[in-house]
Each structure stands twice: as structure tokens, then as C-alpha cells.
Amino acid sequence: MPVVTIAQSKGGAGKTTLALALASEFDALGGTVHMLDADRQNSLMNWHRDREASGKGEGSRIVVEDASQLRDADIGNAIANARSRAQLIIVDSEGTSNFKTAYAAMDSDYVVIPTRSSRLDLERTVETSDMLERMCRGVAYRVLITQTGQVARSKAEWEIDAQIARALPTFPDQMHTLDAYRAMSNFRLTLAEVEAAGLARTDKARRIAQAILAQILSEIQTGERRNA
Ligand SMILES: Nc1ncnc2c1ncn2[C@@H]1O[C@H](COP(=O)(O)OP(=O)(O)OP(=O)(O)O)[C@@H](O)[C@H]1O
Numbered sequence: 001m002p003v004v005t006i007a008q009s010k011g012g013a014g015k016t017t018l019a020l021a022l023a024s025e026f027d028a029l030g031g032t033v034h035m036l037d038a039d040r041q042n043s044l045m046n047w048h049r050d051r052e053a054s055g056k057g058e059g060s061r062i063v064v065e066d067a068s069q070l071r072d073a074d075i076g077n078a079i080a081n082a083r084s085r086a087q088l089i090i091v092d093s094e095g096t097s098n099f100k101t102a103y104a105a106m107d108s109d110y111v112v113i114p115t116r117s118s119r120l121d122l123e124r125t126v127e128t129s130d131m132l133e134r135m136c137r138g139v140a141y142r143v144l145i146t147q148t149g150q151v152a153r154s155k156a157e158w159e160i161d162a163q164i165a166r167a168l169p170t171f172p173d174q175m176h177t178l179d180a181y182r183a184m185s186n187f188r189l190t191l192a193e194v195e196a197a198g199l200a201r202t203d204k205a206r207r208i209a210q211a212i213l214a215q216i217l218s219e220i221q222t223g224e225r226r227n228a
């Protein structure tokens with residue numbers, strides 16, 4: 001089943017938030033999700049452990065496996081095993097450049113590079129895409145601009161966005177800064193659970209996550225048809 005790796009060597013770009021948002025919406029469609037936490041910070045593992053400990057997410061089809069302690073070259077085996085366990089596999093990687101992320105990307109069907117609209121993030125985005133071009137030829141990827149305001153964009157941000165879109169394949173949607181996204185990690189919930197608990201408005205957050213998920217799945221399918 002398809003494997004999507006979230007890669008960005010800059011910390012705090014929104015990798016884990018994106019991983020959770022995509023998993024949330026796939027789960028909401030009734031699909032099973034196997035997440036591999038390849039980050040030694042273990043943000044996803046902690047999210048999952050707390051959920052299990054507090055009895056949250058009963059009936060949720062999201063499983064998280066700790067891949068942070070594996071040897072770099074063993075992530076490929078973990079991915080291969082996960083492929084038979086769920087309908088979507090999501091790998092969350094560390095905010096540093098490392099071989100484990102490169103190996104995970106190599107064995108993925110798709111890579112998303114989340115980035116904020118800042119010069120510092122942009123530099124690391126180019127570094128991450130260079131790594132993909134050199135080491136993971138043939139793996140489709142796109143940059144996702146994250147943590148943007150919903151309305152006003154500064155001229156500097158707008159110019160950085162335009163620069164990214166000119167240089168690299170970029171999602172038409174941006175992942176705005178929204179309370180609903182923050183609530184997923186704060187309350188250890190999926191977006192649908194945040195909505196059900198009335199903790200934040202989730203309509204916009206869910207629409208964006210659904211659009212990104214749909215684009216990823218459709219591009220994976222198109223790629224498979226091309227290679228068939
Ligand atoms: N779209 C968003 N809306 C609101 N808050 C966000 C959004 N994206 C990220 N955040 C917040 O920003 C912080 C960093 O995000 P996150 O942990 O997802 O980044 P990361 O790339 O996984 O970081 P690291 O490299 O440390 O793993 C978190 O507190 C998260 O809740």
C-alpha cells in the first residue's frame with residue numbers, strides 16, 4: 001500500500017502536524033493507517049501512547065510504530081512490512097538531514113516537504129529536494145507551504161512562496177496556521193475527534209488536509225499507471 005514520507009531537515013516546519021492531518025483524514029474515510037515515527041523526539045509515538053493510555057481514539061484505525069531506534073538502513077524493511085499492514089503508510093522524519101530520512105524516501109511512493117515561508121526554511125527545502133533528486137530518482141515529491149496566515153500575506157512571504165513555486169513542484173493548497181491543527185497534538189486527537197469534541201473549528205483544516213491527501217493519492221495512482 002502507498003507510502004508517503006514527510007521530509008524536511010528544518011525543525012518545526014510542520015512535519016508531524018501534516019503527518020497527523022493526513023492520517024486523520026484517511027482514517028475518517030474508513031482507511032487504515034500505519035505511521036512510522038522515525039524521529040528520535042518521538043512526537044508521534046507520544047501522541048499514540050497518550051491516546052492509548054487515556055482510552056482516546058477507540059475505533060481509530062491509526063497505528064504508530066517506533067522506527068526511531070532502527071539502524072538507518074533498516075527503515076526500508078520496516079516500510080516493506082508496514083505495506084502489508086495498512087492501506088496508507090506515513091513516515092514522519094526528523095528535523096535534521098540524515099540518512100534515515102533519505103532511505104525512507106527511497107522506499108516511498110511520495111514525499112512531501114513542508115516548509116514555512118521563510119528564507120531559512122527555503123534553504124533547507126532546497127537541500128531536501130536536492131537529496132531527493134540525487135538519491136531518490138523517480139519518487140514523486142511536492143513542497144507544501146505551511147503555517148501561513150489565512151488572509152494577509154507579507155510581501156516577503158509572497159515573494160518566497162513565488163520563488164518556491166517557480167523552482168520546485170508545489171501544492172496549490174497551503175496549510176494555514178489553524179487552531180484545529182494545533183489541537184491534534186495538544187489533545188492527542190485526530191481532526192474528526194477535535195471536531196466531535198468541539199475543541200476547535202475544523203472545517204477549513206479538514207478541507208485543506210483532504211485536498212492535500214487527495215492530490216497525493218491521485219499522483220501516486222497516476223505514477224503507478226505510468227509505470228505499469
Ligand atoms: N498548520 C499549523 N497550524 C497551527 N500550528 C501548527 C501548524 N503547523 C505546525 N504547527 C505547530 O508548530 C509547532 C511545530 O510543528 P511540528 O511539530 O508539526 O513541526 P515538525 O516539523 O514536526 O518539527 P520537528 O522538526 O521538531 O519534528 C507545533 O507546536 C505545531 O503544533
Ligand SMILES: [Mg+2]
Pocket residue numbers: 015016017039043092093
Ligand atoms: Mg516532528
